[in-house]
Amino acid sequence: MADYIVELKDSVFRETPLAEADFDDDRRLAFDSKADAEEWVTEQNRNHASMGQLTLHTAHPADTSAVDAYVVFRPVNGVWVPD
Numbered sequence: 001m002a003d004y005i006v007e008l009k010d011s012v013f014r015e016t017p018l019a020e021a022d023f024d025d026d027r028r029l030a031f032d033s034k035a036d037a038e039e040w041v042t043e044q045n046r047n048h049a050s051m052g053q054l055t056l057h058t059a060h061p062a063d064t065s066a067v068d069a070y071v072v073f074r075p076v077n078g079v080w081v082p083d
Contacts, residue, residue, distance in 0.1 A: 002030030004068050006037050006056065011073040016048050028067065041071060052076045 008027045013020050020027065031037040038056055045053045052075035059067050 002032060004031045004034050004037050005029070005066060006031065006040075006069045006071055007065070007067045009070050009072045012054060012071055015052060015073045015075055016044075016054070018044070034068070037069060050076065 006029045008018070008023065008029070012018055023029070029037070029040070031040065041054045041056050052073055054071050054073055057070045057072060059065065059069055
């Protein structure tokens with residue numbers, strides 16, 4: 001059973017080769033643990049490190065969504081725009 005839910009933010013799809021069509025409509029991934037989510041992010045970063053990096057951010061305690069964390073993209077050159 002998945003215990004750690006991660007949502008991919010818009011910046012992931014604007015700035016990387018990852019495509020929304022490859023994910024469920026809610027753009028969420030389920031992992032068994034935070035460590036598994038971090039490993040997935042690390043693996044994805046190997047594919048496009050020259051462009052920037054994906055980062056995993058724990059959801060704020062007041063966040064009412066059903067996610068534990070968010071994945072956002074931070075470009076190497078340029079300004080990071082929060083989603």
